[in-house]
Amino acid sequence: MKNIAAALRFTIVTALLIVASTASAQSPQQVAAMRQQQWAAYQQQVAVYQQQMAVYNQQMAAYKAQQVAVARPVAPAARSAAPAAANSMIRYDGNEVACSASLPSQVQYLINAANALQDSPYIRGAGHGRVEDGAYDCSSSASYTLIKAGLLKAPLTSGGFSNYGQAGEGRFITIWVKPGEHVFMTICGLRLDTSGGKVGEGPRWRTKGRSYAGFFPRHPFGL
Structure with a gap:
């Protein structure tokens, strides 16, 4: 999960640097369009991250439940x-x-x-x-x-x-x-x-x- 978060931060920083480096050579309309594209890409990355976190949380919950079940001795019928x-x-x-x-x-x-x-x-x-x-x-x-x-x-x-x-x-x-x-x-x-x-x-x-x-x-x- 730490690697996913780091990759997401890297994507955001890279996008901002690209926009900053090209803004001076483009018209305001082009800059606005680029920012919208970058924002859409960022939202997609966030959605992927949230999905991966949901899967991770489900796996952790299942693991903890399994550990509790193993720790409890089974009583006779x-x-x-x-x-x-x-x-x-x-x-x-x-x-x-x-x-x-x-x-x-x-x-x-x-x-x-x-x-x-x-x-x-x-x-x-x-x-x-x-x-x-x-x-x-x-x-x-x-x-x-x-x-x-x-x-x-x-x-x-x-x-x-x-x-x-x-x-x-x-x-x-x-x-x-x-x-x-x-x-x-x-x-x-x-x-x-x-x-x-x-x-x-x-x-x-x-x-x-x-x-x-x-x-x-x-x-x-x-x-």
Whole structure:
């Protein structure tokens, strides 16, 4: 693109020099006609340059999209939560999760925060204007637990989680993201999700399997 721009500048300067060198030997009408021709040639050069820039921008956009796709690990089409619920570091009694003292403190804080959400209803957009709210949606409930664990400063949307932490599944915590649609978490393998229950039911621990198609995993640094 730099070469194209340089060539365009060279064409303009050359045209101006030609006009200047011949203007004294020609009539005003001839000079005006020459300038019109040079201006038309310049406009053609600009049009070519703009077309080449448009092609270049399209190629760059396609390249960036390809790089993002490569960087995102592909989630399995479906996964059962039952084996994960039997993780020796946690114990789920059907309502709340008790965790081992051997877990990192941030993971313990996050589990306690998730337990506190078990009676919360679902309202789209709730929990984003303030952390402590009467209801939560998928992304605000995930945000709430991370904030309480000191792993996030302010609530994120599902799209905002696209760049959260590190790519891939974590050792203890994984956020599963489908930007603009849904987000849920697995903590020590047990799923915290707003979907999979009754209509209007908010974040709950889920033991039934669900589809992971279209989701990609992120996790807090080191966890």
